[in-house]
Amino acid sequence: MTTPTRKMVDVFSDIDRDTALKANPSGYAITEIAAGDDRIVTLTADLSNVLAEFRGAFPDRYIELGIAETNSVSLAAGLASCGYVPYIFSMSPFGMLKTAEQWRTDADYNHLPVRLVGRLSGLAMGYFGTSHYAVEDIAIARTFANTTVLSPADSNAVLSLMRSTVDNDGPVYVRIAEAADRVYDVPPDIPRGTWPRLREGSDLTLAGHGMGVGLAVQAADVLAAEHGIRADVYDSAYLKPYDEAAIADTASRTGKVLTIEDHTVNGGLGAIVAETVGRHKIQADLAQAALPDVDLEVGVPAELYEYYGLTVAGVVARALELVKG
């Protein structure tokens, strides 16, 4: 392995306002949107530091619940049943994974506007061990009938997608990618259930969510510059509802789709594309740059992503395999 180029992300320290947008966009966003909406309250299970700014601005609307995630979700559902819009900030492995049943039964089945903002998703806490991985969360979350599942590509996408949650009548899971490469210069306008098309091409399709979007865009540029291959690139920010029309359209045109995500190969974006292509009876070759269905290694995230091919070079290599058959 090479020397890590990125360090572990530290979300456990209070972050000053100047760096909040860059390092803690979801914490920045919730403070911004809560200013105009008294219904919004926040909860954490011992992750208060990501809400330092919110706590300062709205101390009465912040509810700390200690290391008790299941209680957080059910309690938030109770608040939501009384007209509040609770945002639970949680470490991803202990959010959707640990509370899946509370989420389903109390938030999703009852159509309540509870939001779970999952920090430290995927392998972001790689160094801490596999207990701290959240690589199955999308597979779980997207099976719940009423839950919107969002995976923003970068800080600007976090801002716009967090804003979009305010008036969503139902439950929302927002999966925050830590230290994702910048994709958008300004907060993008992403209509519900649609996938922004970031590059146009006809040789293959690259679709990613979260950190996978930056990899897709950069890989597309390398493929164009060095191999003359034109990729159709999508930001799969909405994992539920997802952009079925975009998948059917691009898979029909390119016949080759590579999905990119820091999630297990089971049940995530790769599965969404495969299910859609199958339903539409489209002939297409599919490949996944994702985490294998085996026990995962432990290490600093940058090294892990390299190990599993979730780098620009890794995506380029998988794309070339797919194009050349």
Next chain:
Amino acid sequence: MPEDSGTLERGRPVTDAGIRRRADWIRLQAVELIAQAGLGHYSSTFSCAEIVATLYYHTLRLRPGEPRWPDRDRFLLGKGHVATGLWPVLADLGYYDKGLLKQFGKVGSPLNDHPNMKLAPGIDFSSGSLGHNLSVGAGIALAARLSRRDYRTFVLTGDGELQEGQVWEAVMAASHYKLGNLVAIVDANGFSGSGPTSDAMNIEPLATRFAAFGWLVREIDGHDVPTLRQTFDTLPDTGSKQPVCVIARTRKGHGVDMFEKQPQAWHLGLLSPEQQADVVAEITARMELAGSEAEGSAS
């Protein structure tokens, strides 16, 4: 709070005999609903009949014509498997047409074996998965604090339900946030699905445990109507700082000899027509005996 003729105020006048009669009426109605559906939880429903009757016909502030009225007292049926004891009460109070009871157990009916807030008027929160509702109730009680409303939130739990770890997360949180507007009622009938509760996993001493978590504890006979009324009548003000736990010691299957002798056998089941006739006769005879004392009529 504005005056409204549709509001049922707290502490409504009713006699103890009237509540006892209402509890037996709940039992009869549950037997009918279970027969209609083909399976049901008899003995768990019977153990909390006096509690439900006291709350709905005396204690709770309600507005049946406006089920989502923000200032209503909330009632969460943590032990959701006894909804057959709640559906007739909500129909009787006017939350929905009594004809809906005829649809109980049928596909598409809003009245299920466990209550669903999206379907049935008068259900403040869905239940069915044990261990959730005290957390939900803490959230509703917190919402009252945030919105400066004086409603109370009651959560009826089973005693087996207290084996769920999430319950104790909620107990801790309610105490931490000083939710004196939250009342947990434990229907301590001593049995869970497969046997005596504390044989499966000891939950006692309940009063000591709740008190150690910072709750105000009242331990009472859950079938003693005057005590139930008095306990609910003397709850601390909603602005008080201590959540309240009422440990209601009850008998699983209370009110029917066959159920009391074999509470486990009748946790979930279906009476034969002959057995049902005997059960109905036993309850009806008791109601007739006490009938002359009761005020009002149980429809």
